[in-house]
Amino acid sequence: MDSLAHKIKSAQSICLTTHRQCDGDGLGAELALMYALKKIGKDVDVVNVDSTPRKYQFLHPDKHIQYFESGATLKESYDISIIFDTNDERLLYPLWPELLKRSKSIVFLDHHPILEQGPTPSKESFIDVRAASTGELAHRLIKKLKISLDRDIARAIYTSVTFDTQLYRFIRNSPASHLIAAECLDQGIDPEEIHRNLFGNQTVQKIAFLSLALSQIEYHCSGRVALLKLRAEDLLRHQLEPDESRDVIDLLMTIESLDAAILFREDSPNQYKLSLRSKGAIEVSSVAEALGGGGHVHAAGATVIGQFSELRAKTLELISKKVEFSRKTGT
Numbered sequence: 075m076d077s078l079a080h081k082i083k084s085a086q087s088i089c090l091t092t093h094r095q096c097d098g099d100g101l102g103a104e105l106a107l108m109y110a111l112k113k114i115g116k117d118v119d120v121v122n123v124d125s126t127p128r129k130y131q132f133l134h135p136d137k138h139i140q141y142f143e144s145g146a147t148l149k150e151s152y153d154i155s156i157i158f159d160t161n162d163e164r165l166l167y168p169l170w171p172e173l174l175k176r177s178k179s180i181v182f183l184d185h186h187p188i189l190e191q192g193p194t195p196s197k198e199s200f201i202d203v204r205a206a207s208t209g210e211l212a213h214r215l216i217k218k219l220k221i222s223l224d225r226d227i228a229r230a231i232y233t234s235v236t237f238d239t240q241l242y243r244f245i246r247n248s249p250a251s252h253l254i255a256a257e258c259l260d261q262g263i264d265p266e267e268i269h270r271n272l273f274g275n276q277t278v279q280k281i282a283f284l285s286l287a288l289s290q291i292e293y294h295c296s297g298r299v300a301l302l303k304l305r306a307e308d309l310l311r312h313q314l315e316p317d318e319s320r321d322v323i324d325l326l327m328t329i330e331s332l333d334a335a336i337l338f339r340e341d342s343p344n345q346y347k348l349s350l351r352s353k354g355a356i357e358v359s360s361v362a363e364a365l366g367g368g369g370h371v372h373a374a375g376a377t378v379i380g381q382f383s384e385l386r387a388k389t390l391e392l393i394s395k396k397v398e399f400s401r402k403t404g405t
Contacts, residue, residue, distance in 0.1 A: 079218040085153035087117045092158040093165035094123035100159030102234025103212035110221040123169045127317035132271045142169040154179045159208040161195040189368045206246045209234025228261035283312040295397045298333040306340040323349045349375045355400045361392045
């Protein structure tokens with residue numbers, strides 16, 4: 075972190091970004107650092123791969139973010155580019171080749187484990203898997219830069235930390251998330267507004283969609299694993315963005331008998347966003363990595379391409395082996 079802070083102090087032109095189909099963690103972290111760096115006179119561009127889901131519009135992202143897939147104008151050269159909430163360059167395409175071409179230095183700021191079978195991030199990167207959110211790392215970096223929090227920075231950091239800890243349920247046995255939240259509250263932010271936008275504000279269409287989706291759950295491995303496919307036509311018919319299906323797998327995990335859940339969201343014909351979750355007895359990151367993705371030990375995912383029946387069978391085979399190992403070892 076000392077090295078990264080030194081690089082930022084020495085830089086003038088800086089680009090910030092996060093993975094495609096951004097979520098509250100990466101978005102909040104990059105906006106927080108943007109506000110902070112502008113306070114000390116840095117020339118900062120925030121360039122994301124694609125548009126921001128509407129649930130995050132309370133942060134006014136379109137005032138600050140350019141979108142590469144919508145024709146963003148990048149500078150000819152950046153002293154440093156910082157990528158939030160991933161260390162997998164594949165999640166930056168088609169922006170990644172342009173960053174390589176234009177950046178003197180590229181740094182990943184992340185809390186996901188480095189993949190065993192994937193791209194290796196630059197040695198300059200800062201990755202701390204003990205952190206509960208990327209927002210926690212952004213807060214640490216802002217402190218290292220000796221930039222004081224203000225309401226805008228605090229609001230963005232609070233969004234990041236609150237989102238990725240799921241309202242402080244998953245804090246990695248550390249008080250850091252709560253301490254950061256307390257510091258942000260001192261800046262006069264409205265936590266209820268942030269909670270409502272992140273986890274509330276359900277529409278009639280969303281509830282109807284959930285009713286349909288949850289009626290189609292499959293159970294496997296003697297009821298220990300749930301599998302659900304969300305069809306693109308159902309999302310479209312209920313006027314929902316793909317991001318609005320993100321919390322469906324969290325609903326599945328509230329089922330008492332489950333150890334793990336598998337969610338396939340159809341994004342286009344034969345292309346799916348796969349999400350995997352477990353309650354602790356089963357490790358799912360290696361399953362995601364075997365399918366071309368990655369993530370945390372108990373929350374991971376991948377973008378998978380192919381016939382659904384084949385993808386379903388392969389994923390269930392991998393998860394079933396994990397369940398069987400858990401049964402044999404008594405974990």
